[in-house]
Amino acid sequence: MSLLEVTDLKAGYGTLPVLGGISFEIEEGETAVLLGLNGAGKTTTILTLAGMLKPWSGTITFDGKDITGTDPRKLVADGIVLVPEGRHVFPQLTVAQNLRLGAWPYKRDRKGTREIVERAVEYFPRLRERWTQLGGTLSGGEQQMLAIARGLMARPKLLLIDESSLGLSPVLTQTVFEVVDKINDDGVTVFMVEQNAGVLSIADKAYVMEKGTLIYSGKGDEIMNNEEIREAYLGA
Ligand SMILES: Nc1ncnc2c1ncn2[C@@H]1O[C@H](COP(=O)(O)OP(=O)(O)O)[C@@H](O)[C@H]1O
Numbered sequence: 001m002s003l004l005e006v007t008d009l010k011a012g013y014g015t016l017p018v019l020g021g022i023s024f025e026i027e028e029g030e031t032a033v034l035l036g037l038n039g040a041g042k043t044t045t046i047l048t049l050a051g052m053l054k055p056w057s058g059t060i061t062f063d064g065k066d067i068t069g070t071d072p073r074k075l076v077a078d079g080i081v082l083v084p085e086g087r088h089v090f091p092q093l094t095v096a097q098n099l100r101l102g103a104w105p106y107k108r109d110r111k112g113t114r115e116i117v118e119r120a121v122e123y124f125p126r127l128r129e130r131w132t133q134l135g136g137t138l139s140g141g142e143q144q145m146l147a148i149a150r151g152l153m154a155r156p157k158l159l160l161i162d163e164s165s166l167g168l169s170p171v172l173t174q175t176v177f178e179v180v181d182k183i184n185d186d187g188v189t190v191f192m193v194e195q196n197a198g199v200l201s202i203a204d205k206a207y208v209m210e211k212g213t214l215i216y217s218g219k220g221d222e223i224m225n226n227e228e229i230r231e232a233y234l235g236a
């Protein structure tokens with residue numbers, strides 16, 4: 001049994017269909033990525049998994065349980081945590097406050113939260129240097145680090161990350177991918193949505209999306225070595 005199983009999922013906005021019935025799975029312990037050009041439906045997919053968007057039809061099971069249409073707060077408590085596109089750090093709160101807010105499902109467990117804050121800061125030492133700085137004054141790369149670290153506060157089993165590389169320099173992008181790889185090594189299953197094919201270096205499995213359908217799936221390195229796919233769909 002896969003950790004997450006998506007079957008014939010359809011979703012959209014108002015009457016506009018976006019996802020045309022997609023099926024895929026994510027195994028426990030792996031890093032899976034979803035690649036595709038702008039407008040392919042990647043964010044729509046991840047928002048639906050996180051419960052922010054109600055599916056039109058199809059099913060999503062997590063840990064053997066049907067979670068289709070479940071409230072997003074409940075999904076966080078179940079272990080599905082989204083790091084959204086655009087980061088959404090609280091600009092008027094400090095780095096420390098942003099992190100602690102991420103621990104809301106466990107706010108009574110102060111000791112556990114302190115430990116997780118420590119671990120998150122080990123992944124991103126830069127955050128410790130910026131500890132009392134306001135979120136809104138961080139660089140784009142630092143905000144991305146904060147957004148991922150804040151996601152860790154909720155103790156994810158499955159961490160969903162939407163376009164973490166957007167707007168980052170190649171060097172920072174690589175740093176973020178390497179840290180996500182480490183987080184995965186430490187036992188968190190990861191699903192990343194990306195336009196940057198560089199993410200394939202940390203992917204166990206990759207899917208390629210075009211116009212709301214999955215047109216290819218394979219091992220990370222298979223897609224990396226497939227010139228046709230790279231040129232047509234990854235803009236590389
Ligand atoms: N809130 C929305 N309302 C209406 N249409 C939307 C909304 N968000 C996205 N779309 C449309 O859905 C399609 C897929 O968008 P999206 O999932 O954001 O793609 P991606 O993340 O791959 O760039 C696009 O055509 C986009 O214009």
Ligand SMILES: [Mg+2]
Binds near residue numbers: 042043044085163
């Ligand atoms: Mg998107």
